[in-house]
Amino acid sequence: MNAYFIxxxxxxxxxxxxxxxxxxxxxxHLDWIMPLSKESLSTYALRLAQGIDTTSPFxxxxxxxxxxxxxxxxxxxxxxxxxxxxxxxxxxxxxxxxRWAHKLNLQKLLPVKWLKHASVVKRIFxxxxxxxxxxxxxxxRDSDPEFIKWAIEAxxxxxxxxxxxxxxxxxxxxxxxxxxxxxxPTHIIQGGTHLMVMGRAAEINAILSSVLDGRLDT
Numbered sequence: 001m002n003a004y005f006i007x008x009x010x011x012x013x014x015x016x017x018x019x020x021x022x023x024x025x026x027x028x029h030l031d032w033i034m035p036l037s038k039e040s041l042s043t044y045a046l047r048l049a050q051g052i053d054t055t056s057p058f059x060x061x062x063x064x065x066x067x068x069x070x071x072x073x074x075x076x077x078x079x080x081x082x083x084x085x086x087x088x089x090x091x092x093x094x095x096x097x098x099r100w101a102h103k104l105n106l107q108k109l110l111p112v113k114w115l116k117h118a119s120v121v122k123r124i125f126x127x128x129x130x131x132x133x134x135x136x137x138x139x140x141r142d143s144d145p146e147f148i149k150w151a152i153e154a155x156x157x158x159x160x161x162x163x164x165x166x167x168x169x170x171x172x173x174x175x176x177x178x179x180x181x182x183x184x185p186t187h188i189i190q191g192g193t194h195l196m197v198m199g200r201a202a203e204i205n206a207i208l209s210s211v212l213d214g215r216l217d218t
Contacts, residue, residue, distance in 0.1 A: 004052055005029050008064030009151045018201030022212050041154040045072035052077060062087055063197055065155060074164035082164035086175055086194050089163045093183040098156055168211050170204055172196045
């Protein structure tokens with residue numbers, strides 16, 4: 001069965017380097033495409049979904065913003081399972097200060113260059129291995145500033161009230177971007193941060209294996 005992976009904002013397929021699925025699943029990455037002018041997150045998600053083969057059953061795996069994309073795609077294409085990692089399935093579970101940021105137009109006041117620099121510096125204090133820190137820093141540096149500007153606006157204006165079903169939602173108790181107190185995951189990894197997909201992959205893989213091994217290709 002195909003498993004379509006969608007990475008997070010300012011990230012790409014490299015952040016999934018440690019994620020392993022049971023052997024009967026084939027991982028296919030849906031890499032970011034350039035957004036259209038003022039395109040909504042939901043409309044973008046459906047364009048991204050054109051890379052999915054819907055003639056056979058499949059699952060979706062979305063990280064952070066990629067999880068929001070997966071939620072939107074699931075409404076239309078009905079995967080066998082939607083997996084969210086460090087993400088939220090509906091806009092009401094975004095942190096309340098995201099709404100304030102949008103009302104104050106803070107996303108337009110902070111230069112993308114500054115945001116990228118801050119993200120790179122932050123890695124110094126995070127628990128990933130030196131090799132993983134280097135990969136994450138490079139991923140951030142490689143990210144397109146124009147895409148980031150669009151993505152931040154798209155997240156802050158995202159509207160979705162429908163949770164994917166069935167849903168597997170894995171979240172870290174120390175997620176600093178999308179704090180767990182605002183959402184209702186099915187599984188919580190104690191001490192896991194927003195990028196635990198790198199530093200805590202073994203625990204994520206164990207959950208994925210347990211759930212996916214119990215599902216049939218129907």
